[in-house]
Amino acid sequence: MDRIPITTEGYARLKKELEKLKTIDRKEIVAAIAEARSHGDLSENAEYDAAKERQGMIEARIAELESKMGRFQVIDTKSLSGDKIVFGATVTIENIETEEQKNYKIVGPDEANISNGTISIMSPLARALVNKKVGDEVLVVAPGGELEYEVLEVKFN
Known part of the structure; x- marks a missing residue:
């Protein structure tokens, strides 16, 4: 059984979601x-069909979270430090070709959200960045082609 890395914040968020699904959402859908x-x-009752579909989605999410809870490897990123990029690091990178800079925090797959500036440790970008330092150039082989970045900053929050 593979362990799934997750930050303490991400774990708390998913645990809270699971509790809400079990205690609030289940009761609401039964009433609906x-x-x-x-x-x-x-x-011919569209309300009933919609409510049953919603119930199925809630139960599927509960089952998914319960399955993962025991496999999570919770990592306290507050205790991390150093100059190498590892899980939990926040990095600033610059696209060498376009000079566009981006900030990302490397987190577990269940808490990654590119629009919030978090990327999964399993993503091609994060895999290429791991163990790099400030000043290193990184070649990322992504589905859209190869991209080259320079690491500008590594920090731990």
């Missing part, structure tokens, strides 16, 4: 299904 049933014929 009961309300839809009270409207009569279920074969």
Whole structure:
């Protein structure tokens, strides 16, 4: 069984989501299904169909989170330091060709969100960055082609 790396913050967020799904969302969907049933014929009841579909999505998410909770390897990024890029590091990189700079924090796959500036440790970019230092150039082989970056900063929050 493979371990899944996750920050303490990411773990807390997913644990909170699981609790909400089990204690609040489940009860709300049961009430919505009961309300839809009270409207009569279920074969042509769009409210009932939508509520049952939502219930299926909630139960699937609960099962997914419960399955992963035991496999998470929680890493406290506050205790990390150094000059090499590792899981939990926040990096500033510059595209050598376009001179565009970007900041990313390297996190677990379940908490990665590119629009929030977090990338998965499993992504091609993060894999290329691991163990690099400020001043290193990195060649990233991505689905869209090869990109070359320079590491400008490595920090740990």
